[in-house]
Every structure is written in C-alpha cells, then in structure tokens.
Amino acid sequence: MSIILVxxxxxxxxxxxxxxxxxxFHLALAAIGILNSLLGIVLGNISSLLSLVSTLFGLAIFLGGLGLSVFLMVKAYGNETLKLPLLGDIAEKQL
Known part of the structure; x- marks a missing residue:
C-alpha cells in the first residue's frame, strides 16, 4: 500500500x-528478516538450540513489527504524526 501512495x-x-x-519501515523489517534467516541457517549448522534462538528472535521481530505497524496506522488515522527515530528522518527528506 505504501508504494502506491508514494x-x-x-x-x-x-x-x-x-x-x-x-x-x-517494512523494507527494514524485510532486511532484518532476511539477515535473521541467514543467521538461522548458519547457527542451525552449529546447533539446533542456536537455530531455535534465531527462530524465536524472528518471531519476536515479526510480532513487534506487526504491533508497531498497527500502532503507526492508528496514529496516522488519528491525524497524528509519529516519527520513527531513523526512518522518520529519511522519510522527511523524501518530501
């Protein structure tokens, strides 16, 4: 949806x-997800327990990203601007 509005x-x-x-924000989440998947592959070759840690980290990133996405949508729907620390500055430069 964002790309259409952009x-x-x-x-x-x-x-x-x-x-x-x-x-x-979603590009950053995708990049983190890809890096976590690669890390999970490497750690999975070392130990199953380390692979589990990577999987749980990925789940936490997914749920945190989903929660933050919903929170940001609610704020935008209420005509509030909540600027994310790094990404908000980059977004402002695109205007």
Whole structure:
C-alpha cells in the first residue's frame, strides 16, 4: 500500500510522509528478516538450540513489527504524526 501512495500522492505531505515512513519501515523489517534467516541457517549448522534462538528472535521481530505497524496506522488515522527515530528522518527528506 505504501508504494502506491508514494507514487500517486502529489500534494498531501502528511500522507506522503506516512507512506515513505511505512515503506522504509517494512523494507527494514524485510532486511532484518532476511539477515535473521541467514543467521538461522548458519547457527542451525552449529546447533539446533542456536537455530531455535534465531527462530524465536524472528518471531519476536515479526510480532513487534506487526504491533508497531498497527500502532503507526492508528496514529496516522488519528491525524497524528509519529516519527520513527531513523526512518522518520529519511522519510522527511523524501518530501
């Protein structure tokens, strides 16, 4: 959804900011997920227990990302701007 708004929205800075921030947030989550998967493969070759730790870390990242996504959507729906520490600054530069 974010990518569609990034491409189509031309005038509303509020919508554009949240679209860019959402896009960067989900790209960051995807990158963390890929790195965690690679780490899980390496750790799985060392020990099953380490693979389990990586799996649990991935689950925590997924649930945390889902929770933060919902929280950010609720804030945006309420016309509030919540800027994420690093990604919000990058999103503002895209406006």
């Amino acid at each position: 491409i189509t929205e031309k005038t509303n800075r509020f919508v554009k900011f949240h679209a860019w921030q959402g896009l960067f």
